[in-house]
Each structure stands twice: as C-alpha cells, then as structure tokens.
Amino acid sequence: xxxxxxxxxxxxxxxxxxxxxxxxxxxxxxxxxxxxxxxxxxxxxxxxxxxxxxxxxxxxxxxxxxxxxxxxxxxxxxxxxxxxxxxxxxxxxxxxxxxxxxxxxxxxxxx
Amino acid sequence: xxxxxxxxxxxxxxxxxxxxxxxxxxxxxxxxxxxxxxxxxxxxxxxxxxxxxxxxxxxxxxxxxxxxxxxxxxxxxxxxxxxxxxxxxxxxxxxxxxxxxxxxxxxxxxxxxxxxxxxxxxxxxxxxxxxxxxxxxxxxxxxxxxxxxxxxxxxxxxxxxxxxxxxxxxxxxxxxxxxxxxxxxxxxxxxxxxxxxxxxxxxxxxxxxxxxxxxxxxxxxx
Numbered sequence: 534x535x536x537x538x539x540x541x542x543x544x545x546x547x548x549x550x551x552x553x554x555x556x557x558x559x560x561x562x563x564x565x566x567x568x569x570x571x572x573x574x575x576x577x578x579x580x581x582x583x584x585x586x587x588x589x590x591x592x593x594x595x596x597x598x599x600x601x602x603x604x605x606x607x608x609x610x611x612x613x614x615x616x617x618x619x620x621x622x623x624x625x626x627x628x629x630x631x632x633x634x635x636x637x638x639x640x641x642x643x644x
Numbered sequence: 645x646x647x648x649x650x651x652x653x654x655x656x657x658x659x660x661x662x663x664x665x666x667x668x669x670x671x672x673x674x675x676x677x678x679x680x681x682x683x684x685x686x687x688x689x690x691x692x693x694x695x696x697x698x699x700x701x702x703x704x705x706x707x708x709x710x711x712x713x714x715x716x717x718x719x720x721x722x723x724x725x726x727x728x729x730x731x732x733x734x735x736x737x738x739x740x741x742x743x744x745x746x747x748x749x750x751x752x753x754x755x756x757x758x759x760x761x762x763x764x765x766x767x768x769x770x771x772x773x774x775x776x777x778x779x780x781x782x783x784x785x786x787x788x789x790x791x792x793x794x795x796x797x798x799x800x801x802x803x804x805x806x807x808x809x810x811x812x813x814x815x816x817x818x819x820x821x822x823x824x825x826x827x828x829x830x831x832x833x834x835x836x837x838x839x840x841x842x843x844x845x846x847x848x849x850x851x852x853x854x855x856x857x858x859x860x861x862x863x864x865x866x
Contacts, residue, residue, distance in 0.1 A: 581757045584756070586758065603757075603758045604758060621736075622735070622737060622738045623738060624738025624740065633735045633760070
C-alpha cells in the first residue's frame with residue numbers, strides 16, 4: 534500500500550502541479566507548487582511536539598525561504614553551503630513562507 | 645470559507661450541513677459509492693458538494709480544489725486515513741487549517757504538526773473531560789487543546805475552599821498566560837471583567853498557554 538502510494542505520489546505530483554515553475558525565491562507565492570534553487574545558509578534542529586524536525590534556510594540572490602522536513606534531524610548531503618533545488622508548496626507560517634517536506638535535489642558543488 | 649471534509653459518516657455529514665447552513669462552501673469526500681448516493685438523495689438541495697473518491701489520494705484532493713481550501717477536516721472513522729489526509733493537505737497544498745478526528749485515544753500523540761494536524765479532536769478524551777467536569781468540584785479539568793496543544797481550555801468549579809472566592813478577578817493572581825474567558829454562574833454566562841467577584845460554585849473557564857497550569861491551579865483551586 535505504502536509503495537503504491539509513493540508511486541502514485543510521484544506520478545501525480547506532476548499532474549497536480551502541472552510541472553512546477555522554477556522561480557526566484559523572492560517570487561515564491563503561498564500555496565503554489567514551485568521549484569527553487571539556492572544555497573543552504575542555515576540549518577536548525579527544530580523539534581515540534583517532541584518530534585524531531587529539520588529547518589533549512591535556502592538563499593539565492595533574491596531572498597531566502599525556509600524548508601522544514603519533519604521526523605528527521607539531518608539529511609545526507611544537505612550541508613551548509615550546499616546548493617539544492619526544492620520543489621513543493623509553501624504555506625504561510627505567521628509572516629514567513631515555509632515549505633513542508635518538499636522534494637529536494639542535491640545540485641553539483643561546482644557549476 | 646471553503647471547507648473540505650474527508651469522511652461522510654455521521655460526523656462528516658453533520659458538520660457539512662451545519663457549516664453549509666452558516667454559509668460556507670463545503671465539499672464532502674467519501675470513497676463509498678453507496679454513502680455518497682444516499683447523501684445526494686437526502687440532502688440534495690443543501691448545496692453541499694459530494695465527491696466520490698479516496699481522500700488519501702492526491703488526485704482526489706486536487707480534484708476537489710484543496711489548493712485553495714481554507715480548512716480541511718479529516719473526520720473518517722480511521723485514524724490512519726485521517727493522518728494521511730492531514731499530512732497531504734499540509735504538505736502538498738499548504739492548507740492553513742487542518743483538523744483531524746482522533747478515533748482511538750491511544751493514537752492522539754501522533755495528531756500534531758508533524759503530521760500536518762493543527763487541531764485534533766478526540767471524542768473519548770473530550771467526553772472524559774466533560775464527565776470529570778460534571779462530577780468534580782474544586783479541581784482543574786482540561787477540556788480542549790488548541791493550536792496543537794499550545795493553548796488549552798480548562799475549567800475549574802470553585803469549591804468553598806478556593807483562595808479565589810470573594811476576590812475580584814484582577815486580584816486572583818492569574819499569570820499573564822492565562823485568560824479567564826467566561827464564568828458560568830447559575831446557568832448564566834458572566835462575561836469576566838477585572839472587577840468580577842468570584843463566588844463558590846462558579847465554573848471558571850480559563851484559556852491557558854504555555855506551562856502555567858500549575859500557577860492557575862494554585863490560584864483557583866488552592
């Protein structure tokens with residue numbers, strides 16, 4: 534069941550979001566499926582309700598945004614200064630936009 | 645407001661009708677064709693949108709317009725499904741407010757922001773709270789958790805021995821993080837003000853944030 538859901542999720546993500554647009558971080562809007570690239574500038578362990586969570590700030594030339602992955606303290610390969618791309622839907626948390634469990638891609642170190 | 649309800653059982657249907665009557669735009673999802681058909685017949689004119697599908701599937705949530713929903717309520721009779729609906733709503737659609745029903749109180753610990761749940765409602769837990777509230781005088785009863793447990797609604801029925809008796813509310817010594825939201829006295833609701841004087845038998849409803857419950861208990865129970 535779980536694998537079936539995962540498979541569906543992959544194939545459906547495209548259908549749901551109609552190919553996420555790749556945008557500058559300053560242009561991320563709430564509740565739109567987007568893809569952004571940037572450098573990891575901050576990593577914080579942020580336990581919520583007693584469960585671990587990892588909050589990562591991603592910055593490009595236009596601004597920065599936070600992505601939170603729940604249930605983990607670290608992600609292999611995601612380190613300070615690393616360039617990553619994330620794809621997902623950001624929601625408003627107070628005044629900040631935050632991605633919850635977005636898909637991520639590690640980008641090459643030297644471009 | 646646009647509200648999506650997963651699970652067209654008695655809870656879901658009741659909520660849908662109530663919310664629709666208050667003028668909200670309600671969509672109800674269930675994966676049982678028979679249930680949906682009978683709902684359509686019963687309340688055909690009510691304006692609730694019915695959708696046949698599995699609310700645990702992204703395509704279903706997308707089809708009912710989850711991406712601009714204000715509230716998603718996961719109220720199926722199955723805790724796993726409620727958690728999946730909550731997580732998907734938060735993670736894939738960033739729904740601002742996600743409510744979930746806890747069927748088995750043993751699962752309540754999972755219904756938090758890690759699974760995308762903003763507010764969880766556990767009927768057994770609520771009932772226990774209400775029973776306690778009905779039978780106990782002079783103790784501190786938690787009724788409801790809000791904001792993922794960060795705020796709690798609690799009730800104290802003042803016994804004769806309470807240190808708060810015959811004091812004005814401002815002098816009771818409640819911490820800043822606790823607000824008296826209502827005082828029930830002789831079947832009436834007294835809107836609390838600083839100069840409201842508390843009496844024996846008053847039911848005091850307090851909204852408590854942070855870890856100040858012990859101070860509240862000390863001020864009201866003794």
